[in-house]
Amino acid sequence: MSRLSEKNLVIAKEIIARYPRQKSALIPLLHLAQEQSGYISKDAMVHLGELVGVTSAEVYGTASFYEMFRFEPIGKYLINICGTMSCALMGAEELMHHAEKRLGVKAGGTTQDGMFTLAHAECQAACTEAPCLQVNYRYRLRVTPADIDNLIDDLQTGKLSDEIPAHGVLSKVRQVIPADRAVGAIAPELVTESPVWLNGKAAL
Amino acid sequence: MSTTFKHAPGFVSGDRPKIVTSRFEFADSFTIERYLATDGYKGLRAALTRPASEIHDEVKSATVLGRGGAGFPAGTKWGLTPQQVWPRYLVVNGDESEPGTYKDRLLMERDPHQLIEGCLIACYAAGLSQCFLYIRGEMALAQERVATALNDAYAAGYVGKNILGSKFSVDIVLHWGAGAYVVGEETALIESLEGNRGMPRLKPPFFPAVNGLYGQPTIVNNVETLANLPWLLCNGVAAYTAIGTKTSPGTRMVAVSGHVKRPGVFEIINGITTFRDLIFGEEFCGGIKNDNKLKAFVPGGGSAPWFTADQLDLPFEASQVGPAGSMLGSGAVIVMDETTDIPAAALTLTHFYAHESCGKCTPCREGGTWLERIMRRIVDGDGTDADLQQLLEVGAMICPGDFPHAANEKLGLTAVPFPYKMTTICFVGPSAFAPVHSALTLFRSEFESRVTKRVTIPVTSVSSVKTVATAGVHS
Numbered sequence: 001m002s003r004l005s006e007k008n009l010v011i012a013k014e015i016i017a018r019y020p021r022q023k024s025a026l027i028p029l030l031h032l033a034q035e036q037s038g039y040i041s042k043d044a045m046v047h048l049g050e051l052v053g054v055t056s057a058e059v060y061g062t063a064s065f066y067e068m069f070r071f072e073p074i075g076k077y078l079i080n081i082c083g084t085m086s087c088a089l090m091g092a093e094e095l096m097h098h099a100e101k102r103l104g105v106k107a108g109g110t111t112q113d114g115m116f117t118l119a120h121a122e123c124q125a126a127c128t129e130a131p132c133l134q135v136n137y138r139y140r141l142r143v144t145p146a147d148i149d150n151l152i153d154d155l156q157t158g159k160l161s162d163e164i165p166a167h168g169v170l171s172k173v174r175q176v177i178p179a180d181r182a183v184g185a186i187a188p189e190l191v192t193e194s195p196v197w198l199n200g201k202a203a204l
Numbered sequence: 205m206s207t208t209f210k211h212a213p214g215f216v217s218g219d220r221p222k223i224v225t226s227r228f229e230f231a232d233s234f235t236i237e238r239y240l241a242t243d244g245y246k247g248l249r250a251a252l253t254r255p256a257s258e259i260h261d262e263v264k265s266a267t268v269l270g271r272g273g274a275g276f277p278a279g280t281k282w283g284l285t286p287q288q289v290w291p292r293y294l295v296v297n298g299d300e301s302e303p304g305t306y307k308d309r310l311l312m313e314r315d316p317h318q319l320i321e322g323c324l325i326a327c328y329a330a331g332l333s334q335c336f337l338y339i340r341g342e343m344a345l346a347q348e349r350v351a352t353a354l355n356d357a358y359a360a361g362y363v364g365k366n367i368l369g370s371k372f373s374v375d376i377v378l379h380w381g382a383g384a385y386v387v388g389e390e391t392a393l394i395e396s397l398e399g400n401r402g403m404p405r406l407k408p409p410f411f412p413a414v415n416g417l418y419g420q421p422t423i424v425n426n427v428e429t430l431a432n433l434p435w436l437l438c439n440g441v442a443a444y445t446a447i448g449t450k451t452s453p454g455t456r457m458v459a460v461s462g463h464v465k466r467p468g469v470f471e472i473i474n475g476i477t478t479f480r481d482l483i484f485g486e487e488f489c490g491g492i493k494n495d496n497k498l499k500a501f502v503p504g505g506g507s508a509p510w511f512t513a514d515q516l517d518l519p520f521e522a523s524q525v526g527p528a529g530s531m532l533g534s535g536a537v538i539v540m541d542e543t544t545d546i547p548a549a550a551l552t553l554t555h556f557y558a559h560e561s562c563g564k565c566t567p568c569r570e571g572g573t574w575l576e577r578i579m580r581r582i583v584d585g586d587g588t589d590a591d592l593q594q595l596l597e598v599g600a601m602i603c604p605g606d607f608p609h610a611a612n613e614k615l616g617l618t619a620v621p622f623p624y625k626m627t628t629i630c631f632v633g634p635s636a637f638a639p640v641h642s643a644l645t646l647f648r649s650e651f652e653s654r655v656t657k658r659v660t661i662p663v664t665s666v667s668s669v670k671t672v673a674t675a676g677v678h679s
Contacts, residue, residue, distance in 0.1 A: 066382030
């Protein structure tokens, strides 16, 4: 039941067409599947395999390497608390303990109501703003335990639903390459000549 | 455009030359309108009015150093592609995830058009016919900003077919990852872009410039490296090399985090600015938090061996930092003050690298995990003095021979220069050992005071057998 929807299938085909080899589209497509269901189901992997011409085992092989892909439902909001050096120096452990206590789950667990999954995360590239966390990959910086309480309250009451979509949705903007502007992807074996602008002359 | 949240903070401007951060002061710096109003796409236009080879030579003579970690000059890298093999690709490495590093995300979020223009100049100069812009999966805002910028740039004729009405045509495809540190390694990035598990490829013999994406010549450049190109093309080589030193021209982005008064990201003058300026200078971090004493600092991202106050006067110059026993890496300084629990701090990094090991090379997969487990038991108070030796032995399996470290006057240590030898394909394995080795070399007493001493007891004496029982018990 969680093959890609009609709408997402159109997007998927557009994405695949951008690459000289279809399999390159796999990670973006896995994100699309995760966006649709919040996680990646077996059916979705079978479907993606059909789309890019590999087996579902190969799809799983790739997907299982990457931390962001989930293969069973998790909370609507994934709270990733960074614990790498800069954040650790600035009190990340205390934050994690506080979040664990507040949510009543250990790191890696999901609350019973299916709202929150709490996880320990590695460096999120916000080291000067430590300690930091991400909720569905949206940043919260220089976080205090009180901030965590407020954040959880706001998520529970739906105050942040405009800013933070449900787990699975990453960028809210998609790249669209207009047909009349696209150069188009060509399989490498079909390219035999040097690019036309490498003729020793100025292009303009 | 609708953006879902505000600029990421962190950048601190100053009275210094600005090459890549010139638009950061504008609230709308990421829009095409602002970009065009501030000399945007002028560098591209200038490039297209000259033959591609001239542009390549210009970048080469400016010595634009790679800003991703290795510091290899971009122009030279472009020249490593084999003659007459087509197509060639450009892959932009926006998978910033080195602990302490925070610059590429800023550049992508705040000035995506500058990056796009840099990509176009690189493609034109090196004859690269398609560009893949790989952004780290966790950076949702950067993805939104770059996607919007690309959509606008396509519509305005700056990307795609016949750019600015010229013969130059190139597609830039936005691609994004899904959470794996190792993918920042260029061959792993290519594997990931091919839809595979992101495991580094064996090299040598084949570097990506010869055999990369789909087996074709591929240039992998860091976001910051490419972001330098529009300014270079607008202002010329002389203006670029006038900033910084001969071997390290221009500026670079550096993030200083940890125990400082004002942590932040700065665009500093390359080759001249010292660590002392950065950590204590009023225009930078303004000293250690609570006026504590400096204990140690990581000079170039989590992978780099540590420095102490003895090395504060070194400038951001690879030819000086290397012989001193560390590396500049990706422009990330992490500062630890006197209150820092050194073994625990080192453990956070070792945990990171052990966790991020892709599992391809045994010394990293097994060794990293061993290092983490031994470190954890030392930090938890369950270690013995034999563990200290064990750490070094496991480390020697990943990096045989002398591991680089800094000189230390108090300890009577002389520097062992960078780089190290390694038994793994990429730097994740050695990186797991680097913090352990630095911590253990520079702060051995902190480990010794934490471990239980094991005593060898002669079996002949009954009374000493009793000692065995007590010696094994931890206090």
